[in-house]
Amino acid sequence: MSLFIDILSDGLFAAVAAMGFGSISDPPLRAFPYIAILAALGHAARFCLMTLCGVDIVSASLVAAFIIGSGSVYFGKKVACPMTVLYIPALLPMVPGTYAYKTVFSLIMFFQEISSPTKGSGYLQEMIFNGAVSFSVLFMLAVGATVPVFLLRERANSMTRGSRFI
Amino acid sequence: MNTMTDADMTGGQVREITDFIAKYLSYMLGAGVHTSRVVRNSKRIGEALGVDVSVHTSQKTATLTVKEKGGTHMDTMVVDIPAFPISFEWNADLSALSWAAHDKAMTLDEIRAKFDSLVSKPGMNPVFVLFMVSLANASFCRLFGGDMLAMLVTFTATMIGFFTRQHLTKKKVNHYIVFIVSAFVASICASSSLALGIDTAEIALATSVLYLVPGVPLINGLIDITDGHIQIGISRLVNAFMLIVCIAIGMSLTLILVKDSLL
Amino acid sequence: MKEIVWESIAGYNAATWPWQIALAAVAYFLAAVLFFRPCTWAKIAMKVFMVAVSLWIAFVYYMTFGSARDYSNIMTIFWCMMALTWIYDIATHFSSFQRSGRFTAAGIVILFLPLAYPLVSLARGMAFPEMATLLPSSVALFMLGMLMTFNRKINFFAFIFILHWSVIAISKIGAYDLPEDALLAAACIPSMAIFFIRSMNNLTKECKPSIKAVKALILSVTLALTACMVLVLV
Structure with missing residues (x-):
């Protein structure tokens, strides 16, 4: 039961985060509910994969991004928005923020401890570790979401055809 | 003819x-x-x-x-x-x-x-965006495991940072400087949570600058590359990377100021 | 931690009480001038006073007397930023310190709330010098009162910093046994709704979500913040 609540709240907060970060980029108002649904689905899927199945963060992000990308093919036609309008905001909550932060932090600490070989190299190692994770996750997010575009090229490229919103 | x-x-x-x-x-x-x-x-x-x-x-x-x-x-x-x-x-x-x-x-x-x-359609209401972004960053803090107090601190720190960004952008300040200043302001405000003695203060500090991450150019750059527009894709990525470096500079200023508290 | 904090407050009060009284006198004198005879010199003087009092908190309260406390350097930096917002205000004439005719009564009440700090302490059975006087929160509260009384065009930077401070103050209520700080949060959260909703009314161009929707968002965020703060307290 508590696991269920965890998954639900994970999806809920991811949805709020996606709508918020998305609003910086001026999406059409009609897209907001679908951005929220996609973000919640994707993030909750990643949460489940990581906690229940023990999948690593990189592969889990790839799967979640694929779910978001496929969902945006379906919803995109509905609200006549190009897929990117829906999936880019939905991907934003999965950007690996803490890893990126730790990369910067270790870099700074490496400079501070540059004269001490043991401590300095420890921080350097940490920086490479965190940097590798954050870059891979970011790359997988983009790749996972674009795969549906390649699979369904015709449909993916005619999302806005016959839009009744202009 | x-x-x-x-x-x-x-x-x-x-x-x-x-x-x-x-x-x-x-x-x-x-x-x-x-x-x-x-x-x-x-x-x-x-x-x-x-x-x-x-x-x-x-x-x-x-x-x-x-x-x-x-x-x-x-x-x-x-x-x-x-x-x-x-x-x-x-x-x-x-x-x-x-x-x-x-x-x-x-x-x-x-x-x-x-x-x-x-x-010429109307754009987003700046106050709406301000509140949405602050809420988003607070939820982000929760996703990374922050507690309620860390969320509150992230909310107001983001509000300060994003308001600074909106204000400076309106004044047509160079966007690299905007990013450095807003990252610094947001992270220094979030770092005040260290003084509260909560366990998740570092999460608040880490999350407070994430509203600046240029997610759209990053993903666009990768899409361009996969579509074969490699040159412009790389230039978009480099552009986004420069902004990330600016965020890192702004946050490093904070980290250097408070680093004794983080170890 | 709690003992160190109260010791530092006692030392601060014992050493600087004449200065504190002088600062408070200047504050209320300038506020009275602005209220009854608004003029440019009083406006500038008030902003300079805001800078001075922020720096006072940063360097006298935190750096000198609070140096035994953990992380006092971060607080010093924070209050220097608060001073910066007012310096920026002086430089760009960001706020006008003019009354708008609305919420003046609420503003005056908030303006006098800092005086309640020592009274609450006395009522709790504390004695000088170990009592709440010219603390960061009471300074923040005075600034908030000024913004609320003279709210035609306010310094939003300073306001959001005060809002941030109220979040920090909330956590201090339990940690340092300082229930006086609840006054700041109680005044700050409704002010947030008032200031932002009022700023909606002088939008120059049409914007996307309807004004009504934005106001609803502001109100619900206000409620959510209140709920979070109450949850943190209990």
Whole structure:
């Protein structure tokens, strides 16, 4: 039961985060509910994969991004928005923020401890570790979401055809 | 000269079409639409107006050649890409416009009128964005495992940072400086949570700058690369990377100031 | 931690009480001038006073007397930023310190709330010098009162910093046994709704979500913040 609540709240907060970060980029108002649904689905899927199945963060992000990308093919036609309008905001909550932060932090600490070989190299190692994770996750997010575009090229490229919103 | 028929255009008409398509694609590129979509849409509008369009894009300018289908008139133009804020609304609407032009056989004047009405739609309310972004960052803090107090601190720290960003952007300050200053302000405010003695203060500090991460150019760059527009994809990535470096600089200032508290 | 904090407050009060009284006198004198006879010199003087009092908190309260406390350097930096917002205000004439005719009564009440700090302490059975006086929160509260009374065009930077401070103050209520700080949060959260909703009314151009929707968002965020703060307290 508590696991269920965890998954639900994970999806809920991811949805709020996606709508918020998305609003910086001026999406059409009609897209907001679908951005929220996609973000919640994707993030909750990643949460489940990581906690229940023990999948690593990189592969889990790839799967979640694929779910978001496929969902945006379906919803995109509905609200006549190009897929990117829906999936880019939905991907934003999965950007690996803490890893990126730790990369910067270790870099700074490496400079501070540059004269001490043991401590300095420890921080350097940490920086490479965190940097590798954050870059891979970011790359997988983009790749996972674009795969549906390649699979369904015709449909993916005619999302806005016959839009009744202009 | 070929024989004049109804279908033939004059040089002036080709020039007008070129002018419009140049404006159309510069607006789309300026608003952060990925390249293959812009090229596809421009060609589609060209198709509707009876011309062939070829486009070459780079980061700050685009070149296009418009050639009359089956005729001899052609026109080439280099346009500057204006730096608009990213707009998904334009992305959706202008794409829909290209399909409407294609399917409904609109004339150039009709397309142009529609275009003008679409790009002058009202933008986002800045206060709305301010609250949404602060909420988003607070939820983000929760996703990373922050507790209630860390969420509250992240909320107000983000509000300060984002308000600074909006204000400086309105004052037309260089955007690298905007990013450094807002990252610094937000992270220094979040770092005050260290003094509260909560366990998750570092999460608040880490999350407080994430509203600045240029997620859209990053993903657009990768999409461009996978679509084969490798040059512009790389330039977008480099651009986004520069902004990330700016965030890192702003946050490093904070970290250096408070680092004794973090160890 | 709690003992260190109260010791530092006692030392601060014992050493600087004449200065504190002088600062408070200047504050209320300038506020009275602005209220009854608004003029440019009083406006500038008030902003300079805001800078001075922020720096006072940063350097006298935190750096000198609070140096035994953990992380006092961060608080010093924070209050220097607060001073910066007012310096920026002086430089760009960001706020006008003019009354708008609305919420003046609420503003005056908030303006006098800092005086309640020592009274609450006395009521709790504390004795000088170990009592709440010219503390960061009471300074923040005075600034908030000024913004609320003279709210035609306010310094939003300073306001959001005060809002941030109220969040920090909430956590201090339990940690340092300082219930006086609840006054700041109680005044700050409704002010947030008032200021932002009022700023909606002088939007120059049409914007996307309707004004009504934005106001609803502001109100619900206000409620959510209140709920979070109450949850943190209990």
